[in-house]
Amino acid sequence: MEWLIPVLIVVGLVVIVGIYLWATYNSLVALKVRVDEAWSDITVQLKRRADLLPNLIEAVKGYAAHEKAVFENVTRARAETLAVSSPADAGVAEGHMQQALKSLFAVAEAYPQLQASQNFLHLQQAVVDTEDKIQASRRFYNGGVRELNTKIKVFPNNLFARNLGFTEREFFEVVDGAAIAEPPRIQF
Numbered sequence: 001m002e003w004l005i006p007v008l009i010v011v012g013l014v015v016i017v018g019i020y021l022w023a024t025y026n027s028l029v030a031l032k033v034r035v036d037e038a039w040s041d042i043t044v045q046l047k048r049r050a051d052l053l054p055n056l057i058e059a060v061k062g063y064a065a066h067e068k069a070v071f072e073n074v075t076r077a078r079a080e081t082l083a084v085s086s087p088a089d090a091g092v093a094e095g096h097m098q099q100a101l102k103s104l105f106a107v108a109e110a111y112p113q114l115q116a117s118q119n120f121l122h123l124q125q126a127v128v129d130t131e132d133k134i135q136a137s138r139r140f141y142n143g144g145v146r147e148l149n150t151k152i153k154v155f156p157n158n159l160f161a162r163n164l165g166f167t168e169r170e171f172f173e174v175v176d177g178a179a180i181a182e183p184p185r186i187q188f
Helices: 004-061 068-082 087-109 112-116 118-153 177-181
Strands: none
Touching: 004 068, 004 087, 004 118, 068 087, 087 112, 087 118, 112 118
16 A cells, blocks of 8 residues: 555656646647737738739829839839748848838829829828738737747746747848838828
8 A cells, every 4th residue: 555655646747747748738839820820910911012012103103104213122022022931031021112112102202193192092091001000910920929939948848849849930020120110201
């Protein structure tokens, strides 16, 4: 009967460790799914903005056809945004897009008739709304990444999280911080 107490202690410890591993694994899976969902939301918003840009370019082209360099920069930035596959790529592309949009809106400001066009105003407002959604999605994504990375790094999770296939994720940070320091100036 004396042998039963050590066996019960060992079985109790195994059960406690098993419950801890099960709970930690499930929370890591939930965080990973949340980060994937947030990244998906970012790509949807980037695609939405990319879909708006050709119409916006055409509206501005009608008034300032000679500004080819501006239109080419926006088109190039749009293509770069659509080709991103990682948060690091998206950060670089986002910096280029913000610079291109600032140039496009600066050109548009020089044409009062364009500023009065309802079609242009509608497109401009849609781009502004999308920019706000991209910012919100980026904050949500980075929050999820922060939680996941913290959970993976803390002790004792760091002993087994990588062996279970969980790796740290990249933050979505715009490489050219000056590009987003001041949002595109838009006048209505």
